[in-house]
């Protein structure tokens with residue numbers, strides 16, 4: 489695509505800025521169009537409501553960010569972000585019981601989303617190679633069914649409307665993208681879309697962790713058990729860059745959520761284990777509860793559209809958005825940016841190059857899509873409108889296999905390694921069907937089931953934890 493000169497990225501969020509950074513390597517000029525004013529610091533903004541809730545960046549995404557922005561991971565860690573080794577630095581009650589804390593194979597970066605966004609944004613925009621149009625709204629695409637040649641924009645302060653030409657337009661405008669509408673205005677047939685909606689909602693408060701606990705106490709995750717055929721309730725306590733704990737309680741449709749501060753602790757008591765409740769009852773709340781209806785797993789299939797227009801790509805949540813409990817959105821967007829880089833490097837501006845780039849970008853969302861969607865369809869009250877054959881027919885057999893894996897993974901180190909590679913998007917999901925993995929499932933040593941959270945005496949002392957948290961439930 490070497491003769492492409494100007495690229496426009498629609499949306500200055502995580503996916504948009506990573507894509508813009510990649511475009512700037514290959515094109516003469518790049519413009520990012522963003523409705524908000526992007527803060528000059530780790531602050532919240534209207535267009536990123538999810539930033540009030542916990543975010544983890546899996547090691548697969550972190551490695552891509554590091555390759556695009558060398559030194560970035562150390563900068564995040566030096567500024568306070570926690571590197572949480574899976575599963576050494578995490579205490580998890582999975583659907584199948586307490587996870588043994590095996591030596592870490594992968595990790596996740598834990599920090600607030602405004603901090604992560606700002607650190608990465610500051611670095612990307614600091615190169616001076618990207619023009620940013622803030623307080624500017626995308627109205628529609630310019631061009632025809634064969635080729636997109638630009639966008640029509642509206643200045644949100646003055647109201648002026650203008651067209652901006654581009655050789656390549658990338659839609660990274662998030663879950664609320666109007667791409668389907670824009671394409672139909674260009675007389676293209678409707679894009680196919682899959683939706684799997686378990687009705688996920690999040691409620692979050694930030695707490696001051698007890699002294700020493702933000703750095704010395706493990707991250708905590710208490711998950712629901714989808715096999716119980718009842719609405720799921722989840723809770724996490726994740727350390728943040730500023731010595732706080734971010735506590736998110738979440739649920740599937742029908743479980744309700746605390747919307748008032750006074751309801752937060754009682755709700756935490758209803759999780760499958762009281763560990764989260766015990767921790768927050770020892771910590772000072774710093775914020776009121778923030779609630780978000782998160783939205784469905786939703787995936788578009790641009791690669792299936794026979795006449796995909798030249799000069800247009802879609803990535804990030806605009807292409808596929810997942811139940812955030814699995815923590816895949818940021819890493820999937822990073823993988824899309826890496827795929828875009830590979831395509832821009834390799835394919836030149838030959839006819840069909842955009843279509844091939846879109847195929848490569850769409851391919852990287854398949855694993856996070858199927859991981860989230862296949863788990864979520866199991867929850868009661870889940871609403872699915874999907875043609876994905878993997879989500880219908882044979883579901884029960886697949887679920888039995890995945891339950892078997894989940895059961896082994898919490899007690900077998902080698903099985904856990906492979907599963908963590910897959911969950912972190914480091915290895916493909918197909919790895920779980922490989923003969924190597926199947927033989928591990930049979931051969932590896934299986935440790936006894938844990939009947940309580942695996943916390944050390946030093947960790948318990950750090951938070952002065954009372955005994956009920958350490959003599960808890962087993963699995964289901």
Ligand SMILES: Cc1cc2nc3c(=O)[nH]c(=O)nc-3n(C[C@H](O)[C@H](O)[C@H](O)COP(=O)(O)OP(=O)(O)OC[C@H]3O[C@@H](n4cnc5c(N)ncnc54)[C@H](O)[C@@H]3O)c2cc1C
Nearest residue numbers: 499501502503523535538543544626662804805812817818
């Ligand atoms: C509650 C919650 C928790 C999550 N937790 C995790 C997690 O732990 N780990 C993880 O990896 N992912 C997580 N995610 C997913 C993650 O937040 C998203 O995948 C990620 O933000 C997607 O980035 P994006 O740039 O595609 O979209 P967005 O971040 O939504 O950015 C889109 C941008 O486009 C702008 N925009 C939109 N429309 C227009 C318009 N018409 N004109 C101009 N600008 C426009 C918006 O202002 C915004 O800046 C979570 C999501 C939610 C909702």
